[in-house]
Amino acid sequence: MSRDAPNGVTPRRPPPMAPMGRARYIVIMTLVLVGLGLLVGRIVDLHVFDHSFLQGQGDARTLRVDEIPAHRGMITDRHGDPLAISTPVVTLWANPQDLPDDGIQRLRLAQALGQDLDALDARIERYADREFMYLQRRMTPAEAQEVLDLHVPGVHARREYKRYYPAGEVTAQLLGVTNIDDQGQEGLELAYQPYLAGVPGKRRVLKDRRGRLVRDLEVLEDAQPGGDLTLSIDQSLQYMAYRELKKAVDENEADGGTLVMLDADTGEVLAMANQPSYNPNNRAGLDPEGLRNQAIVDVFEPGSVMKPLAMSALLETGKFPPDTVVDTSPGWMVIDGYTIRDVSNNGKLSLAGILRKSSNIGMSKLTLQLDEPRVPQRYRALGFDRAPGTGFPGEATGSVPSPQVWSSSQWAALSYGYGLSVSALQLASAYTAIANHGRRLPPSLLRLSKTPKGEPVIEPAVADRVLGMMDEVVAPGTGARRGMVPGYSVAGKTGTVRKTGSGGYQERTYRALFVGIAPVSDPRIIAVVMIDHPRGDAYYGGAIAAPVFSRVAGNALRLLDVPPDRPSQDDDA
Structure with a gap:
């Protein structure tokens, strides 16, 4: 028994380490020391030699663009x-x-x-993880x-x-x-x-x-x-046009209305007003109906305001000399089973008389004497089958029917403004050809630096003759007399169009229109007024739309400093 062992217990010696175990230990320790050395070396490198890396990483967490x-x-x-x-x-x-959880601060x-407070707390809770x-x-x-x-x-x-x-x-x-x-x-x-x-x-x-x-x-x-x-808009004219249009819509309990005024010399839009409208600075409760610029994006059947344009096509054929007379008696006629009517039996009418009395019979009889579709061709030349090109989103192209589907009744209807669709801006632009000796000017919503040349679409002599006929339309004793402007000559044309619905043309549902050019001696403005579905006793264009033109044109000519050209003219209405 060993003398060093207590209680007679003999201690056991640890077994010697196996050769493979010692080698594994050395390898592990070596790897740890190498890794530690590399880590220390990298730290030294970043802090001493390549400190820009750490600076960049720090900036990336604090610098923002x-x-x-x-x-x-x-x-x-x-x-x-x-x-x-x-x-x-x-x-x-x-x-x-x-954000603090403190209720007082919240x-x-x-x-x-x-x-x-409850709504704010709910929103904060909803975004709590963001x-x-x-x-x-x-x-x-x-x-x-x-x-x-x-x-x-x-x-x-x-x-x-x-x-x-x-x-x-x-x-x-x-x-x-x-x-x-x-x-x-x-x-x-x-x-x-x-x-x-x-x-x-x-x-x-x-x-x-x-x-x-x-x-x-x-x-x-x-x-x-x-x-x-x-823009080409004149703010003073725009305010005045909007005020008069809104007044007419309210007084006649109409669904809405549109007014477009062009500079007759350049085609620039001086005013463009629509009803209903909305306040863009406060859109609470906005009616989407008010967003549309009806003057550009909406189309409608224009009715009798197309007659002067159709007359220009008829006159260019040379078949109708100045002394042409058309018998419109008895005030109605049947074509292809459809009855065409005038408001009254006007008897025999001259060409100017057809426009003055707005005779559907007269226009139909003249048109049916032609062997080719001169009227729809004129409409296309005036731009009624294409967008006006102002760049305004959604501008309407209008519609002129294809010649393959025309019947005699359709051909006649086109001459008095039915069977096609136009926008108010297209209509105003077409009348620049009448005001400019046959040259149609493209409309512009931007101010122009120079006067455009325009596109010749009507013979100058014919355009001037039609302008003179329209001058006779707006005169004392005519249905368009309310479109007269004191001190100025006015060439114009009224229109009263029945609106269509799911079952065709509707009773007592109309659009009242007036197109005017002033002054006749040297045209300065062209304006189109359309009142949609007036509900009062009066609904004709001469009674509803013409007075709006008179007030707007009168104020516009004075604001534009246009000298009077007919100071002795009085309205006997």
Whole structure:
């Protein structure tokens, strides 16, 4: 027994390490030491030799590139008066994870935002797992500052722009609107979106880990503001046209109406008004019906206002000398089983008398003497089968029927304005050919730097002759006498069109129209007035639409400083 062993127990010696176990141990320890050496070496390298890597990684977590909003271009009238401008606003946003749970702070925030506390709490809860939510879009800087002065953690501000329309509902359908991100959605705002929007800039900023701005560092790219757009509209004429149109629609309990006024020398649109309308600065409760620019995108059967244009085609054939007389008795006729009627039995009428009395019988009998479709050909030449080319979104093309489907009754109907569809802008543009010795001018919504040459579509002598006939239409004792303008000569034509429904033409449902050119001696303006479904006792174009033209044209000629050319003319109405 060993003397060192207590209690007589002999200790056991550890067995010697196996050769393979020792080798594995050495390999593992070597790998650990090599890995540790590499790690230390990398740390030394990053801190001493390649410290820019760590700096870059740090910057990537604190440096950001933010967008600098571009100022949207202004839209003005032809004189530079603003019609659409962008004003600076502030959008408040928050990181829901940073917002305090304290009920008092939440209540103060909700009150400053003008929001219900429960609704705000619900929104914060809904975005709890995100780092961004809007609190309030497009606030005035003063309103936003009141919220920021509360110093609520997690609340931040971002500068934006909001579109404002000084003329409100007066120019609503023409200009259109932008959405909450200041992008064009309707009208000219949409048509010229790339031009008006500009190009946002870029800036480098320093932010903390929660996305809060610490410091502006540098501007990388300056924002490029959008271009300004100068329209052909005269704001004074636009206000006046809108006021008179709205008054007529209200007084006659009509569904709506449209008024288009062109510069007879250039084809520029001086005024374009629609009813119903809306306030683009406050779209709460907006009726989508008011968004449409009816003058450009809607079409209708024009009726008798087409007769002067059809007459120009008839006169160019050479078959109807100035002394031509047409017997319209007994005031009705049957073609292909359809009855065509005049308002009354007008007996024998001259060519000018046919326009003055607005005789459907007279126009039909003249047209049916032709062997070729001269009237529809004239309509196409005047642009009634294609878009006006203004660039306005959704502009109507109109419709002239194909010659393969014409019957005698359809051929006759075209001569007095039935069987085709046109827009108010197309109609006004067609009459530039009558006012300009046969040259049709394309309509323009933008101010032109020079007068367009136009397209010759009517023989000059014929255009002048038709203009003279229309001068006789608007005279004392005629159905269009209410379209007269004191001090000025007026060439015009009325129209009263039955509207169609699911069962064909409807009873007591009409559109009242008037087309006028003034003054006759040197045409300066062309205007089309359409009142949709007047519900009063009167519904004829001469009674409903002509007075609107008279008031609008009279004011326009005076505002444009056009000298009177018929000061002795009196209205005996």
